[in-house]
Amino acid sequence: MSGEKQGTQADPDFEDRIRTLLAGDASALRPPPVPYPEIRRRGVLERRRRRLGVTGAALATLAVLPVGAYAIGGGGGAAVTPARPDPSVRASARPAPTPTPVPSGPARPATPGQLLDGIGYQQAADGLDRCIAYNRANHIAKDPTYRDLGTAADYRIVLAMKATGDANSPGDGFSVVAVRARPTPARLICTVKGGEAQGLNTSLGDPFGDSLVAVAPDMNAGRLYQQSYLDKGHWKLPFRWGFVGACRGSVGKVTVSYGDSTREAVLDHGWFVATGTLDRQVTEAPRVRGYDRTGKLVYDSDQDRSYEKTLP
Structure with a gap:
């Protein structure tokens, strides 16, 4: 003790030197400052890496799920929420029904x-x-050799008008005239009364026959322009009349008087x-004249020996 005190007293600067040495060693052992910018940068990179990993996993899940089953939610990165399927998408659309042919x-x-009254x-x-059904029921059923008239779709309607009843066929109705070109040329004149067909008249074959005339008045057109011979001189007036016939392509005009x-x-x-419309009693049949496209007279029923010029 006495020795230490003596040494200290002998070297009063010794304690100061020891303190100085210890302080220098402590300074040398102090850790360096923390690099906060570098730590923050690494943290951001790590969060991005984790987010991409979760997103990839979600996409891989979607690849094996039905279309429209799930959608990735925004913001949180890893959130997955159910999504409604697009109503326009159909897994198995039903084919449109085929319309029934009419x-x-x-x-x-x-x-x-040409559609009158x-x-x-x-x-x-x-x-x-x-009328066609009437023909089939009243002729073909009784005579198998009678020629069928086909169907209404085979024809062209060329005239429909009021039919005035007379002593031979009382009751008004309407007459319809139809023609066809194939498979065999045909012309129908039929009267319908009370919803039932009556008095069907048909003509089959070339309306010109062997004649070379430009105009061929229908030989049964009298069914349209006259009343019963039983009422001759006492027809019901006014009287709707009609007339039909064939004409060749070279004909440009036909008149009926x-x-x-x-x-x-x-x-x-x-x-x-x-x-x-007839408003007086008559005794002569209609007169038919045909003209070509230049206006030249090419047919006159008054000059046709086969044409009946007076009424029965």
Whole structure:
């Protein structure tokens, strides 16, 4: 003790030197400052790496799930929420049903003026169908060799008009005239009364026959322009009349004179159709004239020996 005290007293600067040495060693052992910018950068990179890993896993899951089953949520990165399927997407769409074919009716006339007295196309077509059914039931059923008239769709309606009843066929109705070109040329004149077909008249084959005339008046057109011979001189007036016949392609105009009037006929696919109203008693049949496209007279029923010029 006495020695230490003596040494200390002998070297009063010794304690100061020891403290100085210890302080220097402590300074040398102090850790370096923490690099905060580098730590923050590494943390950001690590979060990005984790986010990409979660997103990839979600995409891999979507690859094996049905389309539209899930969608990745935004913001949180790892959130996955159910999504509604797109209503426009169908896993198995039903094919559209095939429409049932609708049977076509007869062809319409060339002009609306060939449907007269308030008789529309549908009524005329229905009347034609009834007439063909009447022919099948009353002729073919009784005589298998009688030729079938086909269907209404095979024909063209060329005239429909009021039918005035007479002593031989009482009751008013309407008449329908239809023609066809194939498979065999045909012409039908039929009267419908009370929804039933009556008095069907048909003509099959070439309407010109062996004749070379340019115009061929229908030999049964009298069914349209005269009343019963039982009422001769006492027809019901006014009386709607009609006239039909065939004409060749070289014909450009046909006129029909009846009573005190002359009417120009409508040309409809190789046929001519004329109508009018009779307001007086007559004894002579209509007079038919045909002209070519230059206006030259090429047919006159007054010069046709096969044409009946007076009424029975």
